[in-house]
């Protein structure tokens with residue numbers, strides 16, 4: 001089976017434990033206006049390769065997977081190429097390689113992958129489905145179901161909340177996130193990622209319009225948001 005890759009490279013402990021070979025897969029089903037990899041959205045881009053070639057590459061790189069490292073699939077959105085992703089994860093586990101994925105959580109098939117994933121990173125961009133749909137094109141119902149399913153399977157997901165002024169960063173937003181996640185606070189951790197504009201130039205380079213304005217979160221807003229989650233018993237981490 002073929003798989004389309006936007007880019008690949010090593011990083012340390014940012015997308016799962018230890019030193020990892022990270023594959024950014026091509027294609028995304030969302031259209032977040034703050035996306036830092038807008039060139040990954042279209043499925044037609046990137047370079048196509050065989051899953052078996054990717055596995056061979058990962059097996060050869062095994063001595064680099066120190067400190068509990070392994071292979072991470074991110075995107076774009078890796079579940080857009082679901083069958084190829086699943087095949088890759090199954091083969092990596094057969095080769096006893098640690099696996100992680102970073103997903104936007106919107107695939108109804110995500111739980112099929114749990115048994116082949118050692119570390120699960122999921123976005124949880126908004127507690128309000130209509131607001132999420134307004135900004136990205138897809139609501140949060142499946143994301144919430146997948147968070148629940150992951151916690152019930154003891155996958156201890158790391159949830160990433162991109163904190164964006166005017167979208168999800170108010171005190172009320174923080175309280176609503178806490179309310180939705182309250183039953184799972186023992187089984188997940190949360191990382192708050194402040195809005196940045198690292199990908200802004202790429203939008204222009206890809207003839208796409210960057211529409212975000214006044215979205216930076218100041219220190220006070222960030223601290224208030226974090227404090228509410230912490231006071232509700234959530235574990236906040238920084239990778």
Ligand code: SF4
Pocket residue numbers: 028029030031032034035036037038040041075076077104
């Ligand atoms: S889900 Fe991620 S890759 Fe997809 S558009 Fe949003 S930020 Fe970009």
